Amino acid sequence: EPEVTQTPSHQVTQMGQEVILRCVPISNHLYFYWYRQILGQKVEFLVSFYNNEISEKSEIFDDQFSVERPDGSNFTLKIRSTKLEDSAMYFCASSRRLAEYQETQYFGPGTRLLVL
Amino acid sequence: LAKTTQPISMDSYEGQEVNITCSHNNIATNDYITWYQQFPSQGPRFIIQGYKTKVTNEVASLFIPADRKSSTLSLPRVSLSDTAVYYCLVGDEGSQGNLIFGKGTKLSVKP
Numbered sequence: 432e433p434e435v436t437q438t439p440s441h442q443v444t445q446m447g448q449e450v451i452l453r454c455v456p457i458s459n460h461l462y463f464y465w466y467r468q469i470l471g472q473k474v475e476f477l478v479s480f481y482n483n484e485i486s487e488k489s490e491i492f493d494d495q496f497s498v499e500r501p502d503g504s505n506f507t508l509k510i511r512s513t514k515l516e517d518s519a520m521y522f523c524a525s526s527r528r529l530a531e532y533q534e535t536q537y538f539g540p541g542t543r544l545l546v547l
Numbered sequence: 548l549a550k551t552t553q554p555i556s557m558d559s560y561e562g563q564e565v566n567i568t569c570s571h572n573n574i575a576t577n578d579y580i581t582w583y584q585q586f587p588s589q590g591p592r593f594i595i596q597g598y599k600t601k602v603t604n605e606v607a608s609l610f611i612p613a614d615r616k617s618s619t620l621s622l623p624r625v626s627l628s629d630t631a632v633y634y635c636l637v638g639d640e641g642s643q644g645n646l647i648f649g650k651g652t653k654l655s656v657k658p
Contacts, residue, residue, distance in 0.1 A: 435590075464645070466646075473651075474585070474648040476647065524590070535596075536591075537593070538591050539590055540589055540590055541588070
């Protein structure tokens, strides 16, 4: 069964450093998403991406965040200058189409980011 | 998007049937009801989706009464590996792609 993969599984960084989290969505999916989950809290939507542009973003997704699909397979989340409060599990997801409540989103295993 | 209410936690024993009920009093006509499961340190995983009456797959059943103001996820004969957080989500095709997760129900299955 095809699955979403994410690298790295864990990332430790110093406050103020840039990090890039990588995802390989399922190959025939067209819509891509990033979510985050702070330890012990809810899964929160960050951004959705389609046709090489952002479809929607949440209030969390400020100017420090950016997403990119640099090639036909990877989907990346960049945090330009990390803050302590960016420490969380970051999940990538993909779906075939946008009707998200009717269309299953497939989540990756996540990247645990720790900002020191 | 319809707001959902579900129990914070539930306990069960191996082999029992578990029913988790979700309330969504202001569900709209076009809204579907979707349940996701999340194991510790993993991403959420789709379990089941329905619009009305009953839906069954190899993992669970979903019961939706006629008024659609609630739904019940039924897990038959749970095992220890079913210990997870279960999320009820309600929304329609008009939404822009983001899933809105609540706090979910933390199910603990004991031996």
